[in-house]
Amino acid sequence: MIIYIEKQAKNYKQTKIILDKFKNSDIIWIDNYKNLFDKELPLWSNKNSFVVAKLNSAAITNAPNWYWHNDKTSYFFKTSLNCIFDCSYCFLKWAFKNDVPIYFINYDEIRLQIEDKVKNIWVSLDEKEDWNDYELNIKTDLKYKDKIWFYSSDYSDILWMDNISYFLKNFVPFFEKINSPFHKIRTWENFIPSMMEVRTKSANIKAILDLWFIPKNTEFAFSLNPQDLIEKYEHWTSSLDERIKSINILLDKGYNVWLRFLPLLPVKNYKEIYGEFVKEIKTRIDIKRVSSTFVSGLLYTKSDYNNILKKYPKLDILYRLKDEDWIFIREKREMRDYFYNIFRDLDKECFICLDKK
Ligand code: SF4
Structure with a gap:
C-alpha cells in the first residue's frame, strides 16, 4: 500500500490513526493533494494507494432546488473525494480526472463549518429586522419542516470508506448534539435538530x-437496484x-433506514425487471418500518x-435518454410514470426526486 500524505496534514489526529493502522505501508509526503x-491517471485498478489531505476550502455546498427536503436548509458536505465503486453512470467519471481516493482529515474544522452554517441561519434570522424574501422563506419553512439536513457521501461512498476514515464515529455523535435555536427564547422545544444522511x-x-x-x-440510506443491473452497471458494489x-x-x-431507488435505469425490458424488483423488495423488506x-x-x-457521452460513448443506457425538458436529459415520460407508479404502489409516500408526478 502506498499512502500519499500532505505535509500540512501530518499532525492531525486522524492522520496519526491512519499511520498507525497502516504501519507497513510506504508513505510519500506531498505538498498538495x-x-x-x-x-x-490510469484507473485506480490495483487499489493500492490513497491520499490523506487537509481540506482548505468549503466543505459545504447548498443542495439543489427540489432535491428533497427543504431546499433552503439542505446541504451537501464532503470529507472525502472519489469512490471505490465503479457505477457506469456516475457523475464522478467526468467530474474528476482520476479515481484515487482522497481522505480529508481536518474533522474539527469541517464540523465547525457545519456548526457555523447552522448557527448562521439563525443568527442572521433572529437578529434581523429587514427580512428579504429568501430569509423569510427560510424562517417560515423551518417552522413547518423543522429540520436542517446535511447529506454526506456526495463524492464517495462514505460507509465503504469508513474503515479508513472513521467517519461515522466522528460525525454521528456530533449530529446528535448540534441543534439550531429556533427562537431567542431557548427552550427545549425551540431547538431544531440538524440531521445527517449517510x-x-x-x-x-x-x-x-x-x-x-x-x-x-442520522439516517442510513441504501441505494437499491435489481441484481442484474447491479452486475452490469454498479461494479464492485454489494449485491x-x-x-x-x-x-x-x-x-x-x-x-x-431509508431506501433510495436510484437511479432507475432505462434498460430495454425495464417493466419486467423493475416489476420483479418491486415484488422482491415487498416480500423481503417491511416497508412500514422504513423511514x-x-x-x-x-x-x-x-x-x-x-461530458459522460464523450467519456463513455458505448454506454447503452445513455442512448435511451431524451431531451425531455429545459433542464435535464432524462428518461421519457412514459418510462418515468411507470417507475413512479410501481414505487408509489410499494410506498404511497415515496418521494419523487426532481420531477412531477
Ligand atoms: S457508489 Fe455512488 S459515488 Fe460511488 S461510483 Fe457509484 S454512484 Fe458514484
Missing part, C-alpha cells in the same frame, strides 16, 4: 453497529441480497450528459 488529484451501496454495516447506540439524527440483509439487521435493531423511500430516474444536465 491536487498535484495528484488533478492528473489524468447514503451507500455497501452492505458493510460494521461501522454502524460499532457505534453502540441508535442515533436519532442486492447483501444490502437487503444489512437493511433488515438495522431495522431489527431500530436504526433509521422513507425515494425514487429518481437517470438524469443529467445537458452539459453533464455531453
Whole structure:
C-alpha cells in the first residue's frame, strides 16, 4: 500500500490513526493533494494507494432546488473525494480526472463549518429586522419542516470508506448534539435538530453497529437496484441480497433506514425487471418500518450528459435518454410514470426526486 500524505496534514489526529493502522505501508509526503488529484491517471485498478489531505476550502455546498427536503436548509458536505465503486453512470467519471481516493482529515474544522452554517441561519434570522424574501422563506419553512439536513457521501461512498476514515464515529455523535435555536427564547422545544444522511451501496454495516447506540439524527440510506443491473452497471458494489440483509439487521435493531431507488435505469425490458424488483423488495423488506423511500430516474444536465457521452460513448443506457425538458436529459415520460407508479404502489409516500408526478 502506498499512502500519499500532505505535509500540512501530518499532525492531525486522524492522520496519526491512519499511520498507525497502516504501519507497513510506504508513505510519500506531498505538498498538495491536487498535484495528484488533478492528473489524468490510469484507473485506480490495483487499489493500492490513497491520499490523506487537509481540506482548505468549503466543505459545504447548498443542495439543489427540489432535491428533497427543504431546499433552503439542505446541504451537501464532503470529507472525502472519489469512490471505490465503479457505477457506469456516475457523475464522478467526468467530474474528476482520476479515481484515487482522497481522505480529508481536518474533522474539527469541517464540523465547525457545519456548526457555523447552522448557527448562521439563525443568527442572521433572529437578529434581523429587514427580512428579504429568501430569509423569510427560510424562517417560515423551518417552522413547518423543522429540520436542517446535511447529506454526506456526495463524492464517495462514505460507509465503504469508513474503515479508513472513521467517519461515522466522528460525525454521528456530533449530529446528535448540534441543534439550531429556533427562537431567542431557548427552550427545549425551540431547538431544531440538524440531521445527517449517510447514503451507500455497501452492505458493510460494521461501522454502524460499532457505534453502540441508535442515533436519532442520522439516517442510513441504501441505494437499491435489481441484481442484474447491479452486475452490469454498479461494479464492485454489494449485491442486492447483501444490502437487503444489512437493511433488515438495522431495522431489527431500530436504526433509521431509508431506501433510495436510484437511479432507475432505462434498460430495454425495464417493466419486467423493475416489476420483479418491486415484488422482491415487498416480500423481503417491511416497508412500514422504513423511514422513507425515494425514487429518481437517470438524469443529467445537458452539459453533464455531453461530458459522460464523450467519456463513455458505448454506454447503452445513455442512448435511451431524451431531451425531455429545459433542464435535464432524462428518461421519457412514459418510462418515468411507470417507475413512479410501481414505487408509489410499494410506498404511497415515496418521494419523487426532481420531477412531477
Ligand atoms: S457508489 Fe455512488 S459515488 Fe460511488 S461510483 Fe457509484 S454512484 Fe458514484
